[in-house]
Amino acid sequence: MSTKNKIELGIGIKKPVRSISGVTPLTVVLAPRKCNHGTCIYCPGGESVPQSYTDKSPAIMRAMKLKYEPYEQVKVRLNVLKLMKHPTDKIEIIILGGTFLQYPRKYKYNFIKKIFDALNGKSSKDLQEAKKINETAEHRCVAMCIENRPDNCTDKDIKEMLEFGATRVEIGVQMPDDKIYKKTNRGHTIQDVVEATERLKNAGFKLGYHIMPGLPGSDKEKDLRLFKKIFQDEKFRPDQLKIYPCQIIKDSPLAKTYKLIGYTPYNEKETKEILIKMMKIIPDYCRVMRMMREFPKEKLIEGTEKLDLRKDIEEEFRNKGLKIREIRMREIGFNKKNLNFDVKIKIIEYPASNGKEYFLEFTNKEDILFGLLRLRIFNKTAIIRELHIYGQALNLGEEGAESQHIGLGKRLMKKAEEIVKKNKCKEIKVISGVGVRKYYKKLGYKLDDEGVYMVKDL
Ligand code: SF4
Structure with a gap:
């Protein structure tokens, strides 16, 4: 890195x-x-x-x-x-x-x-x-x-x-x-x-x-x-x-x-x-x-x-x-000594509340966590419940802040979309804080008719 x-x-x-x-x-x-x-x-x-x-x-x-x-x-x-x-x-x-x-x-x-x-x-x-x-x-x-x-x-x-x-x-x-x-x-x-x-x-x-x-x-x-x-x-x-x-x-x-x-x-x-x-x-x-x-x-x-x-x-x-x-x-913020920045996506799948949960993490060899995504699939519905990239909060306009999201975040989103396609779901939804909608728009998502979720057809 x-x-x-x-x-x-x-x-x-x-x-x-x-x-x-x-x-x-x-x-x-x-x-x-x-x-x-x-x-x-x-x-x-x-x-x-x-x-x-x-x-x-x-x-x-x-x-x-x-x-x-x-x-x-x-x-x-x-x-x-x-x-x-x-x-x-x-x-x-x-x-x-x-x-x-x-x-x-x-x-x-x-x-x-x-x-x-x-x-x-x-x-x-x-x-x-x-x-x-x-x-x-x-x-x-x-x-x-x-x-x-x-x-x-x-x-x-x-x-x-x-x-x-x-x-x-x-x-x-x-x-x-x-x-x-x-x-x-x-x-x-x-x-x-x-x-x-x-x-x-x-x-x-x-x-x-x-x-x-x-x-x-x-x-x-x-x-x-x-x-x-x-x-x-x-x-x-x-x-x-x-x-x-x-x-x-x-x-x-x-x-x-x-x-x-x-x-x-x-x-x-x-x-x-x-x-x-x-x-x-x-x-x-x-x-x-x-x-x-x-x-x-x-x-x-x-x-x-x-x-x-x-x-x-x-x-x-x-x-x-x-x-x-x-x-x-395991978060990076609490493990800053001798960090190895070679990160890979690890996927844990587990059943929960009559659905399938996919927990995607970006970790290094020492298991330090850099980012995560939670994807839930139930009744042919796919919803991302969390996308989080760890590290110090940076101001949105600050140099590098955008790639803080787009780099690891974008890769996690891409992986989630692949999983959703494999599960034969036709669309993917994300619960998004109002202030993050713009980020998902850039990834091809749009606000649904009710003005609640960001959605993308797959
Ligand atoms: S706020 Fe207090 S009284 Fe109300 S549900 Fe919570 S613990 Fe119970």
Whole structure:
């Protein structure tokens, strides 16, 4: 690989961790609202603070000051990111603070429209126009993540998320066990998780599970057994995880009852042990986005205080030379020493949720990951759920930025199209962040009639 290509991938560029995987995340917080089913026993917030957060979390305090106005939140964050010298041309919008899909339609619509307006730096007449403007705006929304519940993923919900421009959905799965769900007042069943998983994947979303070991009603053995099931059983198989061991947080129902029910969360040693065991199980196609919830110390009644356990765990793996398959451990951004740039495409095929998944990766001999693509084929439908080239986020206009995409990205797309043809599908669809549509246009794709997917006839 040439020096130019090295620069394109971010080698030799000072790396702010925030944008290490290619895009800059920007969080927008919802106004407080209680979830329809009640409150899961470990969950704080809901009344005057966004559900699942505390009034001492920095993101919430910032949003509170701005009265949870989405336009202001985006504007202020963009300015801060610029000051911190983070690239702001490729933004991933992350919506958090409760179950977004349960808010009134008018609130949801305006919330999303204002996010786009703020990115565009001007007001638009409706959401459709705002998205259109964003295709060529200075701050493009290249991805959007919505946090959701498994029982809020009906066809109607999915249609709405697509209309809003979402590309990634995270659902709370915790541990797939109906008895635990009952005990923790989750208000849904395993069947809801299974159905949501299939619908979301069929719609092309990148799918993340929130996982919670150490819940009341579980134990280490059970946690591990259920965690294995998530990957062994083709009805689950998520693309990403956030692993948040259960803690007792002030203002949560559990804080009032844990003594009565004789519950104790895992301590630091137990937490570390279970996380290590979990990491060893995670397959090549799954990325752990986060480990440990960052609750402020004064809100933590009992549970592990150490928030950077992941660092220790990963260091231990690296020192012992253990091969962990999980994506983030293998990403180029976290493996910049002695890099070999001779990369090849590797394809992993696996069944999932009544379909076939193809996971294409660009890796070198040492298994360092440079880019990936997720292709799903079901009922003669082919959909690309993710295309990601790793490395430092570069500004769209910056020299080399275009080839950062077109080089490895284009080769992955070509390979995916070959697979789709072999599977005798007539067209290929891509779920695309509004700000990436232009890129797919260059590869011969066009926006479908509903204005949702980029499509190409094969
Ligand atoms: S669904 Fe999520 S946000 Fe709602 S109460 Fe449960 S954990 Fe909290």
